Amino acid sequence: MKTYNVAVIGATGMVGQRFLLLLCSHPWFRVTALAASARSAGKTYREAVAGKWAFDCQIPAGYADMTLYDAERDAEKIAGKVDFVFCAVNLDKEQTKRLEEKYARLEVPVVSNNSAHRFTPDVPMIIPEINADHLAVIPAQKKRLGTKRGFIAVKSNCSLQSYVPLLHPLKKFGLLRAAVCTYQAISGAGKTFDTMPEILDNVIPYIGGEEEKSEKEPLKIWGSVENGEIRLADAPVITAQCFRVPVSDGHMAAVFASFRDAPSEREILDAWVSFRGEPQLLVLPSAPAQFIRYFDQPDRPQTRLDRTEGNGMSICAGRLRRDGLFDYKFVGLSHNTLRGAAGGAVLLAELLAAKGFFD
Ligand code: NAP
Numbered sequence: 001m002k003t004y005n006v007a008v009i010g011a012t013g014m015v016g017q018r019f020l021l022l023l024c025s026h027p028w029f030r031v032t033a034l035a036a037s038a039r040s041a042g043k044t045y046r047e048a049v050a051g052k053w054a055f056d057c058q059i060p061a062g063y064a065d066m067t068l069y070d071a072e073r074d075a076e077k078i079a080g081k082v083d084f085v086f087c088a089v090n091l092d093k094e095q096t097k098r099l100e101e102k103y104a105r106l107e108v109p110v111v112s113n114n115s116a117h118r119f120t121p122d123v124p125m126i127i128p129e130i131n132a133d134h135l136a137v138i139p140a141q142k143k144r145l146g147t148k149r150g151f152i153a154v155k156s157n158c159s160l161q162s163y164v165p166l167l168h169p170l171k172k173f174g175l176l177r178a179a180v181c182t183y184q185a186i187s188g189a190g191k192t193f194d195t196m197p198e199i200l201d202n203v204i205p206y207i208g209g210e211e212e213k214s215e216k217e218p219l220k221i222w223g224s225v226e227n228g229e230i231r232l233a234d235a236p237v238i239t240a241q242c243f244r245v246p247v248s249d250g251h252m253a254a255v256f257a258s259f260r261d262a263p264s265e266r267e268i269l270d271a272w273v274s275f276r277g278e279p280q281l282l283v284l285p286s287a288p289a290q291f292i293r294y295f296d297q298p299d300r301p302q303t304r305l306d307r308t309e310g311n312g313m314s315i316c317a318g319r320l321r322r323d324g325l326f327d328y329k330f331v332g333l334s335h336n337t338l339r340g341a342a343g344g345a346v347l348l349a350e351l352l353a354a355k356g357f358f359d
Helices: 014-023 075-079 093-105 128-145 164-173 210-221 265-273 338-354
Strands: 004-009 029-036 084-087 110-112 152-154 175-184 224-226 229-231 237-244 251-259 292-295 315-322 328-334
Touching (some): 004 014, 014 029, 029 075, 029 338, 075 093, 093 110, 093 152, 110 338, 128 224, 128 338, 164 175, 164 210, 164 251, 164 265, 164 292, 164 315, 175 210, 210 237, 265 292, 265 315
Parallel strands (some): 004 029, 004 084, 084 110, 110 152
Antiparallel strands (some): 175 251, 224 229, 315 328
16 A cells, blocks of 8 residues: 555644554554644644643654644645645634635645534545445535545544444344433543543533534434435434543443334344444454454443453444333443544545545
């Protein structure tokens, strides 16, 4: 496989830092530019993240002394140095859309963690194991943008990665509806225990905008490509409550599901453990060999013990049992800054590279 040069836009943030940890030893992708806001531009990476480097390990050698670009002002310079960019910025929706479209129009593909373009009809929102076929809308998007190689592809919100991958293999049993309650880590808000002390000994039953995303985004992921756009699915219907809990990383979900023809427990377990998506078939570098890992122990998965399963890219499941109100209930777990953010974006970029979208 050839290697591709990449920039990380938003490199100083929680997700940006994760990108650098994942990319420092990546076999296909080489970071040749780092960018953030005008506040960080001109500083070395080490200076810009002083006091906010969120990991126990050192900043990877090779990045610490790189000088940060201003993502907006220096876009042309960055475009000249890279084959594509990862984008994870803390900006409002309109500013984020403008920034991402600026790079796409400079003929640089954008692999985004941001929510701004998730409901743009010709922008694919991808969980690589589930809807790789949605990449088929990219030619229509390029036509709209007037580009030859520039486009935007996004990953979904982190919360739903703890339950949509588990519901997806069950759709064949006539999945009608699901109720989910998520227990989400503070890194999902770009925070650590130092920067979010109010979470200690506490649960906060509100995460702005999260429940709407958790209910609506799955319908785009399960949608179909029609006339150069993604048409949203109208089922299965999901209702969600999202809580912030005092854990550093890892989003857990309690899930209840109803079916038209309820399967047996054995059928559900078989559907989970045998499920493979394109990343497994293509043996992409970040793809977990086992996408869904089921735990038989009654007290697993646990956030701290199991969030790094499959290098943080597997989805953990457990506690599958019959329910008196719905048909079944179970627990899901995924790592929010790995599978749910930087890792999911790297896997999406690997899928795009393998399918020739960066050439
Ligand atoms: P964060 O820790 O607050 O970092 C924000 C980043 O955006 C910083 O690098 C910041 O640079 C940069 N930035 C701010 N204004 C900018 C501008 N005008 N131009 C360029 N860069 C600018 O946020 P985060 O948690 O990493 O999240 C980043 C994005 O990923 C958000 O859209 C978030 O919703 C999404 N996301 C996060 C998670 C998660 O688990 N954390 C999961 C999925 C998706 P400075 O340091 O210079 O200010």
